[in-house]
Amino acid sequence: MLFHVRMDVRLPHDLDPEVRAGIVAREKEYSQQLQRAGKWPHIWRIVxxxxxFSIFDVESNDELHTLLSGLPLFSYMDIHVTPLAKHPSDIN
Amino acid sequence: MLFHVRMDVRLPHDLDPEVRAGIVAREKEYSQQLQRAGKWPHIWRIVxxxxxFSIFDVESNDELHTLLSGLPLFSYMDIHVTPLAKHPSDIN
Amino acid sequence: MLFHVRMDVRLPHDLDPEVRAGIVAREKEYSQQLQRAGKWPHIWRIVxxxxxFSIFDVESNDELHTLLSGLPLFSYMDIHVTPLAKHPSDIN
Amino acid sequence: MLFHVRMDVRLPHDLDPEVRAGIVAREKEYSQQLQRAGKWPHIWRIVxxxxxFSIFDVESNDELHTLLSGLPLFSYMDIHVTPLAKHPSDIN
Amino acid sequence: MLFHVRMDVRLPHDLDPEVRAGIVAREKEYSQQLQRAGKWPHIWRIVxxxxxFSIFDVESNDELHTLLSGLPLFSYMDIHVTPLAKHPSDIN
Amino acid sequence: MLFHVRMDVRLPHDLDPEVRAGIVAREKEYSQQLQRAGKWPHIWRIVxxxxxFSIFDVESNDELHTLLSGLPLFSYMDIHVTPLAKHPSDIN
Amino acid sequence: MLFHVRMDVRLPHDLDPEVRAGIVAREKEYSQQLQRAGKWPHIWRIVxxxxxFSIFDVESNDELHTLLSGLPLFSYMDIHVTPLAKHPSDIN
Amino acid sequence: MLFHVRMDVRLPHDLDPEVRAGIVAREKEYSQQLQRAGKWPHIWRIVxxxxxFSIFDVESNDELHTLLSGLPLFSYMDIHVTPLAKHPSDIN
Amino acid sequence: MLFHVRMDVRLPHDLDPEVRAGIVAREKEYSQQLQRAGKWPHIWRIVxxxxxFSIFDVESNDELHTLLSGLPLFSYMDIHVTPLAKHPSDIN
Amino acid sequence: MLFHVRMDVRLPHDLDPEVRAGIVAREKEYSQQLQRAGKWPHIWRIVxxxxxFSIFDVESNDELHTLLSGLPLFSYMDIHVTPLAKHPSDIN
Structure with missing residues (x-):
């Protein structure tokens, strides 16, 4: 089941640079783990x-919330989720 | 080069049903032709x-505008385009 | 799986009164059928x-879109869907 | 008498972690007490x-404001209240 | 129990002038009847x-919706309702 | 001459509790003085x-600004003023 | 007493050109009469x-509403009124 | 003196196709005349x-309004103008 | 050449009171100097x-930006500029 | 390939003045280097x-994101990018 997710990162300017680097590194690792598990099939940077913009592929709303609220950057992001359905013109 | 596109269809209620059906059918055919050509790799219905929400894969901004303005539903849609870049956490 | 749905009806003023009455009657019947089936557990009028505001209980995003796009008033409504998860404070 | 309530928590990043944990724990206890008393029949996490999104069942506007302004997180939340009426299609 | 209500009238330009005059006259009569009954204690024109902007004094959310949806202009207005509570500084 | 005023209080979380209590106490006294003088005939809490939401009854725009900018909470509030006129349906 | 007024004209495209010309001519005459009477000291076109954007100089809110609602274009405009006070830096 | 202008065309769906084609042709001619005169140095299609998005180079606000309100599509467009100044980093 | 300017002051609550008083005093002096020079013909407080809301009368966009960015409160304000043209109904 | 970019700088008031001056100086140098390279053909100050408002001329979305995220002010700005295409009325 697919969901469209927009994430906007808002890191405070006075965050300690080492703390910041640590969070960002853990975020990357966490994201790549979910990508490899097939849960997070697409992630694109907004220029x-x-x-x-990301696409998640999960079993349920609860699973999606668990994944998103586990993001190391979760408390520093605005996140907006949109549920997706199959489009009648989709050839796949 | 990838672009994120949101399309919202606003068909007038008093449109002739046959005219409407014709436009919608041509839209589907046009969309599937671009999907098969690899120009429109993803299309999802917003529940x-x-x-x-769609993803387009084109050579240039001009090509994207040509494809979008050629949509049979073009004059009945609000379209918003967002350019995408590779995300540093993307494993692909 | 629960979803929160807001529906705003925008019936054109020049709609034929009989056509309008017919759509509204079919909408009520359709809604009550889904309520009895357990798919639409709550519906409240906004004063x-x-x-x-409604709560839907469905198996998937695709099922939800099928139910919503089948509403007799579908083309006369603005609909906004928000996916819900279990709240950690919920006692149920 | 039912009310629809949306609550968005905005905890400052520099809040002392112990203070924060204390407020969140008291919020949970307060919420569950109101749920058990039948005043707060539904609470759902927005994914x-x-x-x-919550539903409150109270005797009056004054009672609702007393309950909401007593929330331990009250000064850290944006709250928006919408009064609800019985929907003519509701089968209950 | 008090509610704050904003009403914005949107009469279509092509409404028959007699139909329009009839609705507006019935609206005035309906409003004054509710004012005399103490249900609609204040109504002010926005310059x-x-x-x-109006204040309603009713027993319940359901009563308020019944009164508002019975307005002859109801289908030609945008209405927004805000529930009110006693203010701690109010001397009355 | 009547004005509709909405006031939204935004007290910073790190304000000294005694300073805060002092401001809030002076605000209450100031408000009640204006209410007794007939300048501030209505004040309601938004649930x-x-x-x-308040109603002010003043001689002029300048008097209203003097009263509002003298509020002890003035620099901690968003204030929006709407001028009111007699409504043709008003029975008073 | 001064008020700032923004007026946005929304004439329907299918308005009869003669009717339109008549309304616009009466609007100009009405406006210039109020300007000569000192009630409407400034009017500027937004490029x-x-x-x-206009400035009105009136005795009361009621007088302002009477003047504005008498505009021949009144039912074809969005109007927003902001009350003005003397600025402490104003040298006049 | 430079101005940034955004123009959004809103042609009604029921406009006679010949009338439409005529307006669009005159718009193009009018635009190219101003471009050749150096008044309208840039025009870009929003994909x-x-x-x-356009850049105009004019002597005054009045000249700009005269040019814009003379556009054959003027009554079918939303136009928003932003005045521009030389940027301190500009190398030209 | 006239411009309409809205300025909203956002002074941080923790600004040193003496620093604040100094900036506000210099702002007043700067404003009155421009008023006397005929560059800033109107300034009104929003109640x-x-x-x-202010009106500026300048030779060019560049001159306006120089004047505005020189305001002692410049970095503490949201400023929005709208270019004005002569209105066809203006009698002056 | 052209892109329209709006940048709004939000420097915190408590930023160390020397740090601030350093960032602003590096920003200017960085911008002028890209201008000289033909990547950033236009930059205008919003009055x-x-x-x-800027125009960028780049080979791809990825190149544009690399240039923008390398701006010394990047973490202190809100940036919004709009892809541009050739306009059919453009004479160049």
Whole structure:
């Protein structure tokens, strides 16, 4: 079941640089683990912004919330989720 | 080069049903032709809305505008385009 | 799996009164059928508006879109869907 | 008498972690007490957000404001209340 | 129990003038009947707009929706309702 | 001459609790003085928010600005003023 | 007493050209009469829009609403009124 | 003196196709005349929309309004103008 | 050449009171100097807000930006500029 | 390939003045280097704001994101990118 997710990162300017680097590194690892598991099939950078559009493939709403709220950057992001359905023109 | 596109269809209620059916059929054919050509790799229905999120893969901004403005539903849609870049966490 | 749905009805003023009455009657029947089937556990009128907040309980995003796009009033409504998860404070 | 409530939590990043944990724990206890008393029949997490949609069942507007302004997280939340009425299609 | 209501009238330009005059006359009569009954204690014109701010005093959300949806202008208005509580500084 | 005023209080979380209590106490006294003088005939709490809708009755725009900018909470509030006129349906 | 007014004209495309010309001519005459009477001291065109910013100088809110609702274009405009006070830096 | 202008075309769906074609042709001619005169140095299509971003180079606000309100599509467009100044980093 | 300017002052609550008083005093002096020079013919306080509507009369966009960016409060304000043209109904 | 970019600078008031001056100086140098390389053909100041409208000329979305995210002010700006296509009325 697919969901469209927009994430906008809002890191405070006075965050300690080492703390920041640590969070960002853990975020990358966490994201890549979910990508390899097939849960997060697409992630694209929005040009010019510290933001991404992503597609998640999960079993349920609860699973999606668990994955998103586990993001190391979760408390520093605005996240907006849109549920997706198969489009009648889709050839796949 | 990838672009994220949101399309919201606004067909007038008093459109002749046959005219409407004709436009919608041509739209589907046009969309599937671009999908088969690899120009329109993803199209998803937004649940509950007469709208879609799509990903286009084109050579240039001009090519994208030519494809979008050629949509049979073009004059009946609100379209918003967002350019995408590779995300540093993307494993592909 | 639960979804929160807001529906705002926008019937054109020049719609034929009989056509209008027919659509509204079919909408009620369709809604009550889904309520009895357990798919649409809650529907509340928003005070002062021709709108409702509803909760749907479905198996998948695709099922939800099928149910919503089958509403007799579908082409006369703005619909916005929000996926819900279990709240950690929920006692049920 | 039912009310629809949306709550968005905005905890400052520099809040002392112990203070934060204390507030969140008291919020949970307060919420569950109201749920058991039948005043707060539904609470759902909005997927991907530190937010909830809730339904309150109270005797009056004044009672609702007393309950909401007593929330331990009250000064850290944006709250929006919408009064609800019985929907003519509701089968209950 | 008090509610704050904003009403914005949107009469279509091509409405038959007699039909329009009839609706507006019935609206005035209906409003004054509710004012005399103590249900609609305040109504003020918003300067420069075909709009009003009103205060309603009713027993329940359901009663308020019944009164508002019975307005002869109901289908030609945008209505927004806000529930009110006693303010701690109020001397009355 | 009547004006509709919405006030939204935004007290910073790190404000000293005693300073805060002092401001809030002076605000209450100031408000009640204006209410007794007939300048501030109505004040209602917006349910669930640290906000109010008020009605002011003043001689001029300048008098209203003097009263509002003298509020002890003035620099901690978003204030929006709407001028009111007599409504043609008003029975008073 | 001064008020800032923004007016945005929305004339329907299918309005009869003679009717339109008549309304616009009466609007100009009405406006110039109020300007000569000192009630409407300033009117400026917003560059690129069928809109104006105006300053009105009236005795009361009621007088302002009477003047604005008497505009021949009143039912074809969005009007927004902002009350003005003397600025402490104003040298006049 | 430079101005940034955004134009969004909103042609009604029921406009007579010949009338439409005539307006669009005159718009093009009018635009190219101003481009050749150096008044309209840049015009770009916004990808996916019936809209443009333009730069105008004029002597005054009045000249700009005269040029824009003379556009054959003027009454079918939303136009928003932003005045521009030399940027301190500009190398030209 | 006239421009309409809205300025909203956002002074941080933790600004040193003496620093604040100094900036505000220099702002007043700067404003009155421009008023006396005929560059800033009107300034009005927006009732209930720490904001003003102003009219500037300058030779060019560049001159306007120089004047505005020289305001002692410049980095503490949101400023929005709208270019004005002569209105066809203006009697002056 | 052309892109329209709006940049709004939001420097925190408590930023160390030397740090600030250093960033702003590096930003200018970086911008002028890209201008000289033909990548950033236009930059205009928005009158009254710490903002600019720019045109970038790049090979791809990825190149544009690399250039923008390398801006010394990047983490202090809101940036919005709009892809541009050739306009059919453009004479160049």
């Amino acid at each position: 010019g912004e510290y933001s991404n | 509950g809305e007469y709208s879609n | 002062g508006e021709y709108s409702n | 991907g957000e530190y937010s909830n | 420069g707009e075909y709009s009003n | 669930g928010e640290y906000s109010n | 690129g829009e069928y809109s104006n | 996916g929309e019936y809209s443009n | 209930g807000e720490y904001s003003n | 009254g704001e710490y903002s600019n």
